[in-house]
Amino acid sequence: MNLSRREFLRLLAMAGAAGLPLGAGAGSTGAVRTASRGPSDFYELPPFGNVSLLHFTDCHAQLLPVYFREPSINIGVDSMKGHPPHLVGEYFLKHYGIPAGSRRAHAFTYLDFVELAHRYGTLGGFAHLATLVKRLRAQRPGTLLLDGGDTWQGSATSLWTRGQDMVGAQLRLGVDVTTGHWEFTYGAERVMEIVKKDFKGKIDFLAQNVVTKDWGDPVFQPYTIREINGVSTAVIGQAFPFTPIANPAYMIPDWSFGIDQNRLQKTIEEVRGKGARVVVLLSHNGMDVDLKLAGHVRGLDAILGGHTHDAVPRAVEVPNAGGKTLVINSGSNGKFLSVLDLDVRKGGVRDYRFRLLPVFSNLLPADPEMSAYIEQVRAPYRSKLGEKLATTEGLLYRRGNFNGTFDQVICDALRSVLSAEIAFSPGFRWGTSVLPGRQITLEDVMAQTAITYPVVTRNEMTGSRIKTILEDVGDNLFNRNPYYQQGGDMVRVGGLRYTMDPTQDIGHRISDMELNGKPIDPKKKYTVAGWANVSHPLEGRPVWDIVSEYLRDRKTIPVGRANVPRLKNVQDNPGYAA
Amino acid sequence: MTNMKRRVFLKGILTTGGAVCAGMLIPQVVLASWPTTAFNAGSVDQTLKDLFAGESITESAKISFPELPTLAQDARSVPVNISTTLPKVSQITLLVDKNPRPLAATYLLSDRVEPKLSMRVKMAKTTNVVAVVKSNGKLYSARKKVKITIGGCGG
Incomplete structure (x- = not known):
């Protein structure tokens, strides 16, 4: 592996720092125990707690590994100035204690992009992502895989198959729950076709904030409640609230979107009333909106967010009237996979560990089944592409x-x-x-x-x-x-x-x-x-x-x-x- | 212009009828005292003067716009909800600050009506919406910004 021992130890120290306990007690014993075993694998991540959620978002239909330069300008104004996600380059490395020139520096920043791209290779690719997902799932029984949306759009083959190549990839990857934004640009009929046929009984497409324009009836299932190792866990969906403004409204003429904070609060209370001990929001709000929302609603343990493509290595703990909500944003283009491990007791979430793992294509062998699928969907278009x-x-x-x-x-x-x-x-x-x-x-x-x-x-x-x-x-x-x-x-x-x-x-x-x-x-x-x-x-x-x-x-x-x-x-x- | 406003006004009454109990509204009384001058006023200040003859208005946190969007999805039809926990509400007025004629609707309510209204209003550009509530004979107000944007370019 290209990862030095020192860098690995730093990563572990950071993982410990990121996993600050929510409640009292419980330090980062997992990290300490592993550190003593020494570096064996960039992706070694000891399981923790009893409920695990994996999250990726905004892959923009990049089935194959990519180069993707993170921004050198991502300005935050007013109260957002200088706070995640509005940190770039050196500021970013300093804030998160990431060594310059390291793999993680390359994944998270634009610094020396070309040189480091040659050194570390591409990131992402569904075949490599699939290998990582399988590995983490094997260690974490009952894990849910959440896909934050912007999955069906962004490539030639997704456009030419009207999202079908990605639908097949989501099903093979084992996505459990998803929501949408660019998905809606294929039109309401196409979205409903996929949701009601391809996804039926396999993937829940959730959106609490999309309703019919006439009567305000929900268009999609707002949430799902799953038992994970005996813990009732609710995932609520939040589609991109401004889809009909940012993208053509004529594609979805009968649907109304919004942040719908009040309805979200009611939905949280509803799922808590049904016994959910963990409640998370799978969000396509964008991180600044997620951070504000987290401060205003009660009863969310975590927001797993996307839309603004911010890859944020640490969960942001946002205080609110109900306690604390973790805000996580997991980057874009298939470059990253978030791992949120929760220790859930009777009273709710007691402690957590969070890691945002960069998906380095040359550190993770391609999953043969997913590779074969990608080959097959690309074959008719190969010469054109x-x-x-x-x-x-x-x-x-x-x-x-x-x-x-x-x-x-x-x-x-x-x-x-x-x-x-x-x-x-x-x-x-x-x-x-x-x-x-x-x-x-x-x-x-x-x-x-x-x-x-x-x-x-x-x-x-x-x-x-x-x-x-x-x-x-x-x-x-x-x-x-x-x-x-x-x-x-x-x-x-x-x-x-x-x-x-x-x-x-x-x-x-x-x-x-x-x-x-x-x-x-x-x-x-x-x-x-x-x-x-x-x-x-x-x-x-x-x-x-x-x-x-x-x-x-x-x-x-x-x-x-x-x-x-x-x-x-x-x-x-x-x-x-x- | 007069026809348009009348339509908006009537739509407001109908919406209200659906949202609360229709029998408790007194539309005949409202129509009998159609505030022509106020509906024709070109500014919020002038409208308030015409409607309330200079009575003082206090800002109140007890008035809210529960589902008002921050960014309007369609400026031709923006959903506006007004809700208040103030007691004995006899009148609720909605003004759209930047519209050529700011007064969108004024409702006269029996005090047995739950003060919750829903309507859809056209907005010319980014604007404050202002609700004025008469409670126990005194006037209270609240405002919130709705942004009208050209759109596109997101994501």
Whole structure:
């Protein structure tokens, strides 16, 4: 193993620190006992307690191992400043005591990304994840596997099979419970088809916060109660509360979404009334919303969350009127698996251990059954997926509050192919990375663009309209109240330059907008290219066609700095690395 | 404009009828004293002046909007619930601050009606909604922000 003894001991010390007892007594004896045996395996994790939950989220249909660069900009404003998940790079390593250059440093941060990617290889992949799940399950009888959603979308094959490849993978992985967000972009009918046929009796698709628009009736089962080693354990589902705003509402015209804190409180009381000794929320809220929610509702032992793609190595203990709730967010793209071990007694959860395990593909042999399945679902598309479009000279990535280098390529392609002065590309948090010198395949392009509303647009917009859009999206990202945040990052821009102060209010964050060195005139009209329009279905060319055409024409792609706005009031922000 | 407001007003009454006991409302009385000036007022201050003739209004934590979304899913039809634990409620008024005509509805209630109302209201842009409750003859208010966003780009 590439893991040094010292690093392993540090990991164990951290595991002990992470497992601070909820109640009195009970130290980290498990960790101490194992440490004396020495390092044998990166994934050695002694079982603890009597109820175990495994959690992954936001895999975005990445069946195969990936490179995925974590953000160098993930700014937290106001009370969120400097707190998890708004820590990047060195700040992150320091906060969690992770040695620079280590495997974990590579999994959790962007630091020396290319060098460490070559050293440690890819992460994730369902065949490797399956091996890890099986190993942990063998040690932990009765374990539940929770999938936080954003599972059916994010790849070419998921789009082309309308999520079917991932449904098969979830069933084979042994997912017990899931919820949704991008799942809904296949439309209400498709979602119900999977939930009622493929998942029937096997996977519970839960959402307490999706109801019919007319009578407010629940659309999905809100919770499930399972006996785990004699402990009645309730899992409540929370789908992405702002799906009809962030994604096309016309896909789900009869359903209403929301945070629905009051209904959640009632649901918790209902399952407690039915005897649940452990109650957890499988959430697609995003971590800032999870943290706020945890402070406002009573009776949740843990929130296992996703949506904002934050990989947070320690559970955050949030105090509330009912005691304490652990908030866990488990990263994205199949890179991580959370292991939450609970010691549950008569009075409820007494102690816990939590670990967020990076899934290193070269440390975990591929599970043969899952490998064969992946091979089989990819076979019909293999030649199409592998089309080599161009070679990239630099690292291509997306994740971060502002433009990544892959967004830059997409914006350049839109401006060039559609002859537009300015390009907008959505601030999605999914989208894998391509290492310098590698071929960009159609599959890579699809990993940035595979959505069910991909049509490109070319519009004329006044300078003042452009500012309104930037302000609006900026407020969805940096509003001081997480309940007014929509998730996602800032809209990516091509051509346009601007200054942003994330600490201001809506209407005052954006300034100094310019195009080709000239100030943007509020009254003048500019041509703006974009994609992923959410308002109504469009006919036209999908964005992957435009990007592929652009790449084929160029053969090699030079990669400069991404078009990140000039930023104000972030110099001392631990969510910002220049 | 008048037709639109009338429709919103009537919808409010119907919704209320469904939510509580229809027989306890006195819509005839309400219609008889249709507050034309208040419904035409262009600002919250002017509306309150027209409706309550300058009576003082106290902020109250006993008024809540239980299911009001923070981000509106559809600005053309935002669900608004008003609920209060104040005693002897005789009137509940809803204003949408940033709408061209802020007064969305005013309900006259018998004190035997449980003061819980549900309605759907169109909102022009990000705004505060303001509820004014008459309890024991005195006025109390509460407000909450609803954000109307362009949408897209999430996730």
